[in-house]
Each structure stands twice: as structure tokens, then as C-alpha cells.
Amino acid sequence: SAVISQKPSRDICQRGTSLTIQCQVDSQVTMMFWYRQQPGQSLTLIATANQGSEATYESGFVIDKFPISRPNLTFSTLTVSNMSPEDSSIYLCSVGSLYTGIKNTEAFFGQGTRLTVV
Amino acid sequence: DAKTTQPPSMDCAEGRAANLPCNHSTISGNEYVYWYRQIHSQGPQYIIHGLKNNETNEMASLIITEDRKSSTLILPHATLRDTAVYYCIVGYSGGGADGLTFGKGTHLIIQP
Numbered sequence: 001s002a003v004i005s006q007k008p009s010r011d012i013c014q015r016g017t018s019l020t021i022q023c024q025v026d027s028q029v030t031m032m033f034w035y036r037q038q039p040g041q042s043l044t045l046i047a048t049a050n051q052g053s054e055a056t057y058e059s060g061f062v063i064d065k066f067p068i069s070r071p072n073l074t075f076s077t078l079t080v081s082n083m084s085p086e087d088s089s090i091y092l093c094s095v096g097s098l099y100t101g102i103k104n105t106e107a108f109f110g111q112g113t114r115l116t117v118v
Numbered sequence: 119d120a121k122t123t124q125p126p127s128m129d130c131a132e133g134r135a136a137n138l139p140c141n142h143s144t145i146s147g148n149e150y151v152y153w154y155r156q157i158h159s160q161g162p163q164y165i166i167h168g169l170k171n172n173e174t175n176e177m178a179s180l181i182i183t184e185d186r187k188s189s190t191l192i193l194p195h196a197t198l199r200d201t202a203v204y205y206c207i208v209g210y211s212g213g214g215a216d217g218l219t220f221g222k223g224t225h226l227i228i229q230p
Contacts, residue, residue, distance in 0.1 A: 004161075033217045042205070043162065045217035058217070092161050096214025106152070107213030109161030 002027055002095050004110035012116045013083055020079045021113045023093030028073035030096075034066070037090040037112070046091075049076040083117045090114050120221030121145065122206045127225040136193040138224050140206030143187040151182060152212045153191050155202040156223070162205065165191065167212050201228045 003026040013019050023032065032049040047068055048056040055068035070076040080087050093110040123141040130136040142151065153165040166173055166180045168189070173180045179192040193200055205223040209216065 031215060033213075035217075042220040042222055043218070045219070048217060094161075094213065094217075096212070105212060105214030106164035106167065107154075107162075107218060109163070111159075111161050 002029060002108045004093055004095060004108060006093050006110035006113050008113060009111065010114040010116075012118060015084050015117055017083055018079055018081045019083065019115060020077050021091055021093075023076045023078070023095075023110060025074045025095050030073070032070060032076045033094040033096075033107070034068060034076070034078045035092045035094060035109075037092060039088070043092065046078070049078075080115065083115075085117045088115055088117045120219050121208050122221050124204075124206055124221060124224045126222065127227065129227050129229055130193075130196050132198060132228050132230050133195055136196040136200065136226055136228070138191040138193075138204050138206075138226060139188065140191070141188045142206070142208045145186050145208050149208045149210055150212065151180065151186075151189050152207045152209065152218075153178070153180065154205045154207065154213075154218075154220075155200075156205070157199075157202040162220075164212065165204075196226075196228045198228050198230060200226065202226060 005024045007022045034046040035043040037043045045058050046061045049068050049070040051070045067079045090112040092112040094107045096105050096107040150167050150169050152167040154162040156162045166178050168180045168182050182189045203223040203225050205220050
């Protein structure tokens with residue numbers, strides 16, 4: 001398994017500002033993902049964080065709004081840019097495929113970052 | 119869109135078996151059935167997965183029908199800590215190689 005640390009665990013931000021969320025894993029992983037969970041809703045995949053290249057975004061999510069970095073195999077950041085109250089959600093980091101080359105594996109999730117935009 | 123259908127909520131008495139159904143009538147031959155759960159204020163947690171055969175681990179059992187169009191997750195002796203939203207997900211990987219498409223899930227409430 002993998003231990004995932006997300007920072008911050010929660011934040012209250014002013015509209016128009018940006019917040020960067022960090023995700024640190026205790027072991028090397030090939031795959032890292034970012035999800036959003038809006039209040040009372042299920043999780044929605046934002047993007048796959050690719051090490052050494054640009055993230056792959058899902059439909060409805062764009063790089064200008066959610067820039068992602070992945071400088072190595074254990075760390076990634078998600079920035080929520082130019083925030084509005086509609087961005088108030090829980091943002092979760094997920095990892096999978098521990099660096100073993102096995103593709104059909106389960107995902108591990110961080111505890112999430114609870115963001116409130118006022 | 120999610121390829122599964124689950125009841126929005128279920129109740130179960132503590133100590134009894136909780137049986138959570140899932141319909142996945144459009145599942146492809148190589149797709150697995152995965153179950154995750156999300157306890158309040160936590161990230162989702164993997165429970166179990168299967169392809170064709172029934173599976174059992176320390177957390178639960180998974181029963182998949184012969185035509186693979188539906189499945190049931192069984193928590194054999196539910197406790198209050200099993201209260202959570204349970205997600206049934208079909209896919210070629212369990213989220214480790216590709217992202218997951220979550221449906222609305224079943225909110226299981228264990229009653230004392």
C-alpha cells in the first residue's frame with residue numbers, strides 16, 4: 001500500500017486568489033491522479049499527473065484553471081486558480097500502480113483538501 | 119458516465135450481513151468489477167475486485183452473476199464503522215493505472 005499526505009487539509013480562500021495543494025507519497029508510484037468532490041456529490045476525475053510531461057485533463061477541466069505539476073515519482077501539486085465559490089469542494093490526490101510494473105492495481109487516496117471559497 | 123447502477127441508500131442492523139447490489143449490464147468481457155467505500159471525511163478505500171469468479175478477502179465477499187451483469191458486495195458482520203458510501207465501479211483497471219469513474223454509490227447506514 002501507499003501512504004499519501006495532502007497539504008493543506010483544509011483552507012478558506014478569497015475569491016480571485018489561487019491555492020496550491022500538495023500531494024506526497026511515501027513510495028514511488030507510476031500513476032498520480034487528482035479528483036474533485038463537490039458538496040454532497042461523488043468524485044470526479046480532474047486529471048492524470050504525468051511525471052516529466054503535461055498533465056492529461058478530463059473533459060470539462062483545463063490547464064489554465066487547474067495547473068498540475070509532477071516533478072518526480074512521489075510528489076504532485078494541483079493549483080486551483082482564480083477561485084470562485086463554485087470551486088468550493090474537496091480535492092483528492094490518488095495514486096496507483098506502485099512502481100512494480102503491474103497495471104491492474106487498485107488506487108490509494110489521500111484524505112483530501114477541503115476548500116471553501118468566500 | 120458511470121456504467122453502474124446502485125440503490126442510493128440501505129440500512130443494515132449491526133452484526134448482520136450487509137448485501138449491497140450493483141447492476142452493470144453493459145460490462146465488457148475484460149472489465150473488472152471494483153468496490154470502494156468512502157467513510158465520512160476520508161478518501162475512498164479499496165475493498166475488493168473480481169472478473170468472473172466470486173472473491174473473498176478479509177473485508178468482504180464479492181458475488182458476480184454468471185452473466186456478469188450484476189454483482190453483490192457482502193459485508194458478513196457489519197459494524198457501525200462500516201457506515202459509508204459504497205461505490206461499485208467497472209473498468210479495465212482499479213484506478214491504479216487509469217482514473218476511476220465514480221457513480222453515486224450506495225449510502226450504507228449500520229443501525230445499532
